[in-house]
Amino acid sequence: MFDRALKILFVASEAVPFAKVGGLADVVGSLPKALAVGPDERHNDVRLLLPHYKNIDETEYLMDFPVPLDQRLETCVLRQGKLEAHWRGEHRSLPVYFVSNYHYFWRDGIYAFPDDAERFAFFCWAALELLPRLNWQPDIIHCHDWQTAPLPLLLRTHYRAHPFYRDIATVFTIHNLQYQGNFPWETISLFRLGDEYYHPEALEFYGQFSFMKAGLLYADMISTVSRTYAREIQTPAYGERLDGVLRRRARDLYGIVNGINYHEFNPKIDPRLHRNYGLDNLEDKRENKYALQREMGLPVKEVPLLGIVSRLVAQKGLDLVAEVAGELMHLEVQLVVLGTGDEYYHRLFQELQRRYPQKVGLYLGFNPVLAQRIYAGADIFLMPSRFEPCGLGQLIAMRYGAIPVVRATGGLADTVQEFDPATLSGNGFVFREYHAREFYRAIARALKLYRDHPDSWQRLVRNAMSCDFSWARSAAEYLQLYLEALSRRLAEVRIA
Incomplete structure (x- = not known):
């Protein structure tokens, strides 16, 4: 059924070399390169979507369009850059799209602003609104950490009835469960949803709206960045009060160890060392x-x-x-x-x-x-x-x-x-x-x-x-996860 290259969209709040706060940026800046030249040698169509922060330059204007948010519309200016990928002797340029909005992203810094809920709600809405305008329909949307966690919720509640979005599967990756994006319950209005979701089996989280919980409940598949951590977060000791949700979704939760870029981290050629060695x-x-x-x-x-x-x-x-x-x-x-x-x-x-x-x-x-x-x-x-x-x-x-x-x-x-x-x-x-x-x-x-x-x-x-902790090994595991997510998504479509 999937004997073809996949179309994969990475949606994240940071990625090397464009913006970095922590290890999330390293993963999102490296894994797409390994997937673009697939582990099975198929050339997957991999693209990235990031917010357009103030420090990011060398982008070109593509289009602008309205984005729903609460009971109003906000303007998204879509810009494009590229991620240079040198992988297995090949060179490719991966498209990188940037969601630009002066009010939300033209600031010094990335996180810890009073309106972070509104900023990243806008980003999630824009991610889905831009796809038909690009005339590009991904097989997989891979969301990373709490900033993008509501995207699967929006896809299931507002977009599934539209034929364009029906077959798109989602994978949500937890990079650190401690950072959850918990905000006052009224935040749910940003997603044009009501109090019918205010109960523990849905989106309510100790009286708040949790971005992280939205991703855990509504993504087709969930991954985290090691097998042991996948087990640990299903326990009260490591589950950050979400262990019950994760146990409910244990069948859909996978652990895949991150890799490192073996070209960048190579003592034989690393120019930062006093003397190279191997x-x-x-x-x-x-x-x-x-x-x-x-x-x-x-x-x-x-x-x-x-x-x-x-x-x-x-x-x-x-x-x-x-x-x-x-x-x-x-x-x-x-x-x-x-x-x-x-x-x-x-x-x-x-x-x-x-x-x-x-x-x-x-x-x-x-x-x-x-x-x-x-x-x-x-x-x-x-x-x-x-x-x-x-x-x-x-x-x-x-x-x-x-x-x-x-x-x-x-x-x-x-x-x-x-x-x-x-x-x-x-x-x-x-x-x-x-x-x-x-x-x-x-x-x-x-x-x-x-x-x-x-x-x-x-x-x-x-x-x-x-x-061998290169991305090649991890990419092969992610590819299998994507295929499983697609299989389940298409099975759900057939049942519906």
Whole structure:
């Protein structure tokens, strides 16, 4: 039935290289490239739709049209750009459409405005209104995170009766369930729906209207960014009060681990490194450590170098780092930290650096070049997260031969396996209980192997660098998810 290329529209609030706040942008900027040259070599027609923020340029005008919102009409100016895709030796330019409205998007910043509900409601309406005007009918609309979650709701309530929209299937991806887009109940009027939806089995969510819940209830299929996280969010501990909804839709919920761009993250050719290296000249990785020590003002010497590249927030398990730091600093190690976030953690690491200036290097802020140098220079990479839907840091670290020490949660559990000195299998070190003592023991295992068994350590580094976490593998899984969504959508149409 689907022995043909698919037409796929990605709808998201951010994507590299146009706008980025977090990992969502990396996914939406990379996965379409892998799907455009399909895992089965079919060239899928993949396009992106984003808001037209103030900082985005190099677009051209396509058209403008009215968009319904509440009881009025707003104007959408549709602009177009392109996403350059270099994939498997091919070059393609993917169309990127931008929903432009001066009132909603011509601002400094992307999120955290008082009218975010209205801004992204407008974006969802515009996404559906523009399709027939483009004369392009996607098979799949792939929505990402709460900002686009009401789109499947609109499709099912206002558009299904129209033949143009009848066969379009939707996939909704949860990148982090903690961010839900919960607003006062009156927000539902933006979608021209009434109080008949005000009950727990529908859209009401603890007295509010939840964008996230709309996507969970009305999308044909739901995905999240790792298999373990898909299981975790169906429990009260990780479900953010939506675990009941997710259990109801368990049959439609899939976990697919994110990938990374193996062209961008490649220590053999990465121009940001002090010295390139790979499996055939692994000894050159050490030169990156020495250069990193100099850059961070640390003594240049052969000691285990631990790295952290992270948002400095509670989710990342930084309280565990604080609890073990004193004990670690009494060992022959160095620690390099890059990140920005909560002021509490800024002060914590500043104090640690003040007390141990010969052992702690710190950069508070966003610095992608330094991040790559930490991945390349670190021996051990720390990610003791409370929860981690997928995590990209451990994937990049392994690509560069920095061995991850992680808590077994979400995507960390799916991608990092404990190294077994007997069989020489595994790619990192893992602890399960969220406790400082367990975290310290995992670090101690890594340090012991590094110091006492250099041959085994080299095997571990090679194991990590040989793992395949490219987008090609993830794209194949997404393609199967799209086909399943289409099958269910067409079955529902036949029944109707």
